[in-house]
Amino acid sequence: MHLYILRRLLIAIPTLIGVTLLIFAAMRVLPGDPFATIEGESIGTIQLTPEQIAKARASLGLDRPYHVQYLAWIGDVLRGNLGTSFWRGEPLSELILRRAPITIQIAIMAVLLSWVIGLPVGMLSATRRNSWLDYLARVFVTLFQAIPSFFLGMLVILIGILYFSWRPSLTIVYLWDDPYINLEMTVGPALALGLGLGAFIARIARSSTLEVLNEDYVRTARAKGLGDRWILVRHVLKNALLPVVTVSGLAFGGLIGGSVAVERAFGVPGLGLALVMAVAERDWMLIQNLALFYGLVFVLVNLLVDVSYAWIDPRIRYS
Amino acid sequence: MSTHRHAPRLTRRLMLGQTLGFSAALLAACSSQPPAPSKPAEPAKPAAPAPTTAPVPTAAPAAPAAPAAAAKPTEAPAAAAKPAAEAPKPTAAPAQAAAKPGVPGVLRAPEPSPKRGGKATFAFGVTTNHFDIHQAGGPASILWHTYNNLVRLDPTDGLKTIIPDLAESYDVSGNGTIYTFKLRQGVKWHDGTDFSADDILATFNRIIKPPDGMVSAFKPRFGALKSVEAPDKMTVKMTLTEPRAYFLELLTHESGIVYSKKALDENNQDLRKVIAPGTGAYVFKEHKVGERWVLEKNPNYWDKELPYIDTLEFIHAPQWSDRGTAILSNQADISWNVSKETYEEGQKRGNEIGTFMVPGAGAYQIYFNCAKKPFDDARVRRACHLALSRQDLFEAFKTQEPLNYTRYMSHGFEYAMSPDDVLKQPGYRADKKEDVEQAKKLLAEAGLADGLKNVVILTASVGPHAQTLTPATQAILKQNLGVDSTIKAVERAVLNDELRAGQWDLSLNTIGMPLYDPTLGWIDYFQTGAANNLGKYGNPKFDEMLKALDSEQDAAKRKTMFREMEDFLDQESPWMTIGFTSHLHMWKKYLKGMPFERVRLSWGKTETMWVDK
Numbered sequence: 001m002h003l004y005i006l007r008r009l010l011i012a013i014p015t016l017i018g019v020t021l022l023i024f025a026a027m028r029v030l031p032g033d034p035f036a037t038i039e040g041e042s043i044g045t046i047q048l049t050p051e052q053i054a055k056a057r058a059s060l061g062l063d064r065p066y067h068v069q070y071l072a073w074i075g076d077v078l079r080g081n082l083g084t085s086f087w088r089g090e091p092l093s094e095l096i097l098r099r100a101p102i103t104i105q106i107a108i109m110a111v112l113l114s115w116v117i118g119l120p121v122g123m124l125s126a127t128r129r130n131s132w133l134d135y136l137a138r139v140f141v142t143l144f145q146a147i148p149s150f151f152l153g154m155l156v157i158l159i160g161i162l163y164f165s166w167r168p169s170l171t172i173v174y175l176w177d178d179p180y181i182n183l184e185m186t187v188g189p190a191l192a193l194g195l196g197l198g199a200f201i202a203r204i205a206r207s208s209t210l211e212v213l214n215e216d217y218v219r220t221a222r223a224k225g226l227g228d229r230w231i232l233v234r235h236v237l238k239n240a241l242l243p244v245v246t247v248s249g250l251a252f253g254g255l256i257g258g259s260v261a262v263e264r265a266f267g268v269p270g271l272g273l274a275l276v277m278a279v280a281e282r283d284w285m286l287i288q289n290l291a292l293f294y295g296l297v298f299v300l301v302n303l304l305v306d307v308s309y310a311w312i313d314p315r316i317r318y319s
Numbered sequence: 320m321s322t323h324r325h326a327p328r329l330t331r332r333l334m335l336g337q338t339l340g341f342s343a344a345l346l347a348a349c350s351s352q353p354p355a356p357s358k359p360a361e362p363a364k365p366a367a368p369a370p371t372t373a374p375v376p377t378a379a380p381a382a383p384a385a386p387a388a389a390a391k392p393t394e395a396p397a398a399a400a401k402p403a404a405e406a407p408k409p410t411a412a413p414a415q416a417a418a419k420p421g422v423p424g425v426l427r428a429p430e431p432s433p434k435r436g437g438k439a440t441f442a443f444g445v446t447t448n449h450f451d452i453h454q455a456g457g458p459a460s461i462l463w464h465t466y467n468n469l470v471r472l473d474p475t476d477g478l479k480t481i482i483p484d485l486a487e488s489y490d491v492s493g494n495g496t497i498y499t500f501k502l503r504q505g506v507k508w509h510d511g512t513d514f515s516a517d518d519i520l521a522t523f524n525r526i527i528k529p530p531d532g533m534v535s536a537f538k539p540r541f542g543a544l545k546s547v548e549a550p551d552k553m554t555v556k557m558t559l560t561e562p563r564a565y566f567l568e569l570l571t572h573e574s575g576i577v578y579s580k581k582a583l584d585e586n587n588q589d590l591r592k593v594i595a596p597g598t599g600a601y602v603f604k605e606h607k608v609g610e611r612w613v614l615e616k617n618p619n620y621w622d623k624e625l626p627y628i629d630t631l632e633f634i635h636a637p638q639w640s641d642r643g644t645a646i647l648s649n650q651a652d653i654s655w656n657v658s659k660e661t662y663e664e665g666q667k668r669g670n671e672i673g674t675f676m677v678p679g680a681g682a683y684q685i686y687f688n689c690a691k692k693p694f695d696d697a698r699v700r701r702a703c704h705l706a707l708s709r710q711d712l713f714e715a716f717k718t719q720e721p722l723n724y725t726r727y728m729s730h731g732f733e734y735a736m737s738p739d740d741v742l743k744q745p746g747y748r749a750d751k752k753e754d755v756e757q758a759k760k761l762l763a764e765a766g767l768a769d770g771l772k773n774v775v776i777l778t779a780s781v782g783p784h785a786q787t788l789t790p791a792t793q794a795i796l797k798q799n800l801g802v803d804s805t806i807k808a809v810e811r812a813v814l815n816d817e818l819r820a821g822q823w824d825l826s827l828n829t830i831g832m833p834l835y836d837p838t839l840g841w842i843d844y845f846q847t848g849a850a851n852n853l854g855k856y857g858n859p860k861f862d863e864m865l866k867a868l869d870s871e872q873d874a875a876k877r878k879t880m881f882r883e884m885e886d887f888l889d890q891e892s893p894w895m896t897i898g899f900t901s902h903l904h905m906w907k908k909y910l911k912g913m914p915f916e917r918v919r920l921s922w923g924k925t926e927t928m929w930v931d932k
Contacts, residue, residue, distance in 0.1 A: 030812075031809070031810070031812070031813045031816075032810060032812030032813035032816070033812070052534060055532070085608070087446075087448050088446060088447065088448055088608045088609065089448065089449065089592070090608040090609075095608065095609075098607070098610075157644065160648070161644050161647050161648060161661075161664070162664070165647055165648050165649065166648050167644045167645070167647070167648040167650070169650065170442070170634050170635070170636055170641060170645055170650055170651075171607075171610055171611050171634050171635075172607075172610060267636060267638065267641040267644075269609065269610050269635070274609065277446075277609065277637075280810075280811065280812070281812070282812045
């Protein structure tokens with residue numbers, strides 16, 4: 001197992017290099033650069049001469065050849081220096097350390113919520129196949145899969161403001177600082193993300209449960225006279241979990257990097273919102289480092305998911 | 320590796336693809352709020368406040384009661400006197416606020432017993448790329464609380480009057496070219512050093528004669544400032560090459576914030592990376608990038624009675640709607656600019672929330688590329704101007720921002736034509752029949768009787784104005800004048816470069832006038848070769864008119880000149896004004912100490928504000 005984990009981590013290195021190359025190239029291919037954006041914000045106030053523009057670009061290191069810029073960035077990352085935001089001058093390690101806990105917390109809460117909702121609904125739907133309960137569950141599953149999470153977010157904000165004069169906090173409050181305000185801040189986004197994911201999990205859980213229910217060992221268990229509940233918990237649940245874990249792991253990685261719209265809808269100052277701002281401002285350094293961070297999270301989450309298979313299903317062996 | 324397991328029906332690769340696709344879709348779905356010139360006012364109605372009177376300079380402001388012994392930390396009554404230009408009669412000051420009568424520019428809350436202490440939270444966008452306000456950094460609206468100007472607008476009269484600030488008094492020579500400021504005694508910088516004329520010299524000499532490598536954002540605005548001298552330690556003399564009617568107003572702006580000579584010297588004249596000490600009522604405490612700023616009361620402020628509030632917090636809410644919901648949910652106490660729907664919700668809660676529309680100095684407008692055929696021909700430009708229905712554009716935009724019927728200056732400026740009169744002008748009036756006929760005639764005269772083809776309308780890819788006003792403009796010009804056009808939407812990051820490259824015919828954009836007096840703005844936008852004349856408009860006659868306007872001091876003559884020049888611009892149409900906007904102020908009514916019903920925008924300086932709870 002240890003050797004497997006080590007090997008997977010080594011394989012992750014070329015993956016991450018690929019991520020860095022792709023994101024670096026993507027940023028350079030897109031029209032505009034950080035300076036163009038900064039200058040664009042000043043339109044109506046100042047107009048720079050070509051010499052001043054060249055000097056300002058040089059001060060940001062944008063005048064260097066691309067390969068030099070790339071190698072300088074990678075060198076800095078390897079030394080543990082993520083650089084500073086082009087736009088705000090903030091050290092990026094500080095930004096990630098400050099914002100990541102909120103985004104990760106929201107992602108964890110959303111995944112947990114999706115399990116709490118999705119697993120029971122999916123399994124109930126499978127065991128009561130074609131009953132009114134199944135139909136009802138499928139209607140809700142389809143509904144919440146169809147509703148975009150940011151729209152749910154907007155609904156939560158609207159209802160919160162209009163009926164309760166409430167909205168999540170606009171500034172970061174960590175769980176360990178003030179659990180109540182922290183939960184106020186994170187529950188909404190987690191709900192908006194978790195409901196959609198929960199619907200998806202319910203679908204996956206339903207289909208995998210149905211598949212497992214038709215397995216020979218379940219039939220054998222029934223023939224032995226075991227009760228339905230015992231069979232479901234002891235024999236079906238664990239086996240049906242594998243695809244759910246796969247989906248959840250990937251979803252978690254996606255939530256870390258892809259909760260952009262929901263963070264935007266709620267005004268939660270997490271990594272997603274930072275990424276949106278960075279893209280609009282062409283803050284290459286921030287985008288590059290966030291992409292690398294997301295890549296790292298994906299690799300680690302995938303590894304965790306794979307390792308968890310062996311725990312869930314003892315028949316799986318890594319050698 | 321070998322694995323023996325049940326293969327999940329949903330492969331990871333498939334899921335990864337789906338997840339990435341979903342993330343990409345989300346990314347594409349969202350975009351940052353674009354800068355907008357300002358915020359709403361009712362369409363077809365002028366904004367509620369009377370037009371901004373040019374701030375009234377007060378050469379010898381009357382003195383209000385000034386502070387005495389520092390009061391108790393809370394609930395100590397302060398002087399109720401209202402200072403300055405409107406010849407206020409100082410009211411009797413409560414004992415603890417007894418003071419230094421005769422000291423000009425000393426401000427007090429209008430209420431008799433302002434409470435002390437507490438915190439006020441502002442909601443608005445508070446990001447910045449550096450801290451040097453004179454290098455166009457900021458955010459000036461936050462840092463301004465930590466600095467002073469030589470003169471300022473009076474927050475207790477809705478920003479109508481210019482009153483002394485770091486100057487105790489000032490004098491303007493008869494020909495309007497020499498301004499002499501007597502400086503306030505006893506002012507200290509936050510680092511404990513004494514304020515003196517040297518600081519004024521260092522500040523303004525850096526603006527007008529910037530050191531190598533510094534981009535002096537306000538140098539063009541101070542183009543007429545020839546020299547700054549200090550006859551003695553507490554006197555400053557500013558000499559202009561020509562009179563400027565707006566010079567004092569310019570000094571009230573963030574362009575007139577005074578920096579410490581010591582801080583400038585210690586930082587090699589570059590304050591971009593440091594938050595330099597000020598003389599203001601608040602001192603910097605904390606800054607979390609893209610999240611919030613915190614300022615704390617300056618215990619050594621020169622006016623011992625002020626500020627009343629201990630802590631000012633500014634939370635980053637770039638979205639107008641977030642600012643509004645922050646107030647509605649009690650996370651913030653005030654915002655200078657909220658979204659229309661939250662403003663309307665605030666109006667419904669009038670018992671606890673105050674709302675007010677303030678005329679802005681920004682507008683939506685459509686540039687013509689005057690360097691490119693056929694729009695190098697004024698007849699073609701005027702034809703479009705005549706055919707463009709402002710009413711239809713306002714209707715299209717009504718859910719975003721109500722716009723005001725204006726020409727080339729803010730409706731908040733005292734010489735602006737009233738909306739009713741604007742609506743009588745060709746091009747602006749509702750009945751387009753006559754205008755469209757005239758427009759077609761002009762096109763025919765220009766040899767374009769068959770209409771305009773292949774017109775490229777350049778616009779930003781995101782933002783309500785880009786997504787609503789641009790297609791609406793395209794449709795209106797097509798319907799009224801048969802203009803065949805395509806929209807070229809580009810990201811904000813490259814809009815500037817695209818505008819410079821000149822491969823466009825029309826461009827819907829936003830502009831902001833530096834002052835309500837449009838003289839400087841017109842110079843910047845319409846003068847031949849000017850920095851922000853992105854449409855490359857040029858007319859020697861208009862340049863002459865601008866030059867005359869810039870140095871004219873007589874108010875009546877200036878009023879006439881403004882009107883003649885707007886008529887001229889309507890004929891020439893270097894751009895088509897859609898309308899100037901207004902900002903939507905919203906605040907909790909427990910905030911007191913200054914009227915939030917202001918005649919102009921100013922997002923800084925709230926020393927007299929206090930919290931009544």
